[in-house]
Amino acid sequence: xxxxxxxxxxxxxxxxxxxxxxxxxxxxxxxxxxxxxxxxxxxxxxxxxxxxxxxxxxxxxxxxxxxxxxxxxxxxxxxxxxxxxxxxxxxxxxxxxxxxxxxxxxxxxxxxxxxxxxxxxxxxxxxxxxxxxxxxxxxxxxxxxxxxxxxxxxxxxxxxxxxxxxxxxxxxxxxxxxxxxxxxxxxxxxxxxxxxxxxxxxxxxxxxxxxxxxxxxxxxxxxxxxxxxxxxxxxxxx
Ligand SMILES: [Zn+2]
Numbered sequence: 310x311x312x313x314x315x316x317x318x319x320x321x322x323x324x325x326x327x328x329x330x331x332x333x334x335x336x337x338x339x340x341x342x343x344x345x346x347x348x349x350x351x352x353x354x355x356x357x358x359x360x361x362x363x364x365x366x367x368x369x370x371x372x373x374x375x376x377x378x379x380x381x382x383x384x385x386x387x388x389x390x391x392x393x394x395x396x397x398x399x400x401x402x403x404x405x406x407x408x409x410x411x412x413x414x415x416x417x418x419x420x421x422x423x424x425x426x427x428x429x430x431x432x433x434x435x436x437x438x439x440x441x442x443x444x445x446x447x448x449x450x451x452x453x454x455x456x457x458x459x460x461x462x463x464x465x466x467x468x469x470x471x472x473x474x475x476x477x478x479x480x481x482x483x484x485x486x487x488x489x490x491x492x493x494x495x496x497x498x499x500x501x502x503x504x505x506x507x508x509x510x511x512x513x514x515x516x517x518x519x520x521x522x523x524x525x526x527x528x529x530x531x532x533x534x535x536x537x538x539x540x541x542x543x544x545x546x547x
Contacts, residue, residue: 310492310534316485317545320493320503323481326474327497333471340460340467349453356446363442367435374428377421384418492534496541503543506535513542 388411395407482490496502504513509523516539518526526546529535535544 310488311532312486312489312534312543313532314545316489317503317543319481319484320489320543321505321545323478323485323493324497324501324503326478326481330471330474330478333467333474337464337467337471340464343456343460346453346456346460349449349456353446353449353453356442356449360439360442360446363435363439367432367439370428370432370435374425374432377425377428381418381421381425384414384421388414388418489534493543496543500540501542503545504537504540506537506544506546511537511539511542511544513537514540516540 391407391411391414395404395411398404398407485493493502501513504511506512506518506526509518510516511518514537516537518538522538525538526535526544531546535546536542537544
């Protein structure tokens with residue numbers, strides 16, 4: 310096959326653009342797959358679950374608090390009733406009984422008040438924890454949105470460069486004879502399709518060609534398409 314120097318140079322440029330596009334495609338795929346975005350999403354999900362858990366624990370605390378307040382009210386009512394009864398009776402045995410009950414009620418009230426105090430402290434701590442979790446979630450959400458925005462911008466950039474390269478590739482392809490393009494495509498499907506021969510080194514596979522191969526190349530006419538005996542890439546001879 311015959312090829313002029315300019316066509317071979319064009320094929321080399323097509324190859325460089327095509328390789329660049331492959332890299333762009335890989336980068337775009339990595340961004341779309343979005344490991345960073347995925348891990349931020351996971352973190353958000355974990356925070357949401359933690360928050361839900363905290364909220365339900367908080368509701369339990371409030372219910373407990375209400376129950377203990379209800380009990381305190383009952384104790385207060387009973388105490389008031391007993392005091393009333395104490396004022397109305399003169400029977401010493403009844404007095405002793407009522408006083409004993411009042412003592413029990415007083416102990417019960419003190420125990421309940423202690424419980425209530427502890428519950429109030431836990432409610433306060435729970436409010437604080439929820440607030441902190443919400444802040445953390447907000448910041449993760451902002452991080453996620455920013456990462457998505459950056460990914461979107463980068464993807465748009467990649468797409469624009471890819472499109473420009475593709476247009477350049479098709480314009481360059483139209484400059485090269487169909488037969489030569491076909492050969493190039495076949496070789497490029499397997500690896501590098503073309504490389505510059507520098508001294509005795511193939512630019513595609515970086516192998517040094519031996520003296521026999523070099524002599525064979527030297528015997529080919531300059532416009533004949535030469536291939537590297539190691540990697541089969543088309544060689545651009547100086
Ligand atoms: Zn080679």
